[in-house]
Amino acid sequence: MEKFLQIAPHSLAIVLSRVSTEEAAAVTEKLQHHHTGYEIFADFKAENMQHFWNKKVTDAISETFFLGWIDEHVLLIQGKEDHLEVLREGWTRRALKPPRGFEIKCIVKQDQQK
DSSP, rough: OOOOOOOSEEEEEEEEEEOOOOHHHHHHHHHTTOHHHHHHHHHHHHHHHHHOHHHHHHHHHHHOOEEETHHHHHHHHOOOOOHHHHHHHHHTTTTEEEEEEEEEEEEETTTTOO
């Protein structure tokens, strides 16, 4: 029986992949020169703070914190459980935007166990 490693309570792992279209190539190349996990997180927050039609997403994003950046494609964020639930719902409804130059592959709740 496998178990997930609990990295931090009340956290999400957002699995990203780089966009490989020609249109996004310039953005991705530009961002690669100064990519740190925190910059990716800041861009993720900036993209999603523009949800003026969905105050729940905007409020949830504003209350999340950067935890880490793993293997150049996993963004770890932390926040209150109700805010993380809003982000999970936003992703399933395709309302959550990825950072520029990326797409969201999946979102994993870090305190889950199999």
